[in-house]
Amino acid sequence: MATHSLGALARRSERALLRIPIRVEGKDAHGNDFVEVTSTLVVNRCGGLIIVSHLLQPGTAIKITNLKNQASCSFQVVTRASRSLSGTPEWGVKSLEPDVEIWGVYFPTRAEEPPQVDVIHVLLECQECFSREMAALTVQQYRRLLAQSSLPRPCPKCSATMNWKLGFVEVELDEVSPSLPVAVGSGATPRQGADLRRDKRLVVKLPLGVRLPDGREETSTTENISKSGLCFASNLEMQIGDRVYVNAGLDSPGEGHDVPARIMWRRPSDDGRSFYGAKLEGGE
């Protein structure tokens, strides 16, 4: 019997932290039928991490419908995520119909070992048909995209070369931590939720250095970025309100500029680490 871990699933394609509204139908752990409208937390080509308040039995099948495009297919419950912070159970699920592009995002198969270097994964959107792809760009393509705000590349749906732009992700309300202490240290400015909500995010995976005031540091990649903040996965143990120093971008190590940031939220990652949301504090 094959044991599927979410980490192994995630490695088959890039993952994207996308909050997609879904309807989940099936039987709960007590054998009772249920229907729940909820959302995804993380999606990849063949699965994802979803919030379902009903207790589920790993191994059972559920039906998920993407309420944005009405696509639906069968999934298997793989595991319950540990350390759910919201208190609402989060579940790793695996698609039983991998040919159905349920999330509305095309995920190319990711090369296995060795890990691809000099490739920047970004969520792109075709400007003609608005189909989305978690694209692997060369550094050169990425720089061109930044310089010209769009990149010509083939669109399978349009069957032609089209202009692609970076796909936006709306900031989720519950990721704007309401529990951030007012006094989290000298120099901290109380955050205005409205400011954060206006801030659109891009799914761009850039090399990232994270450094803590106590000297601990780690190399990671961004999961998404915005003008005022970023999200990343880390093994480092950080708490909401902690000050960190981040260095994201294509500069060689040592050349970049460490920017102070503050941890705003955290949640379990699908690979055993934690996702952290941090707000940049530069210039304040």
Ligand SMILES: [Zn+2]
């Ligand atoms: Zn297109």
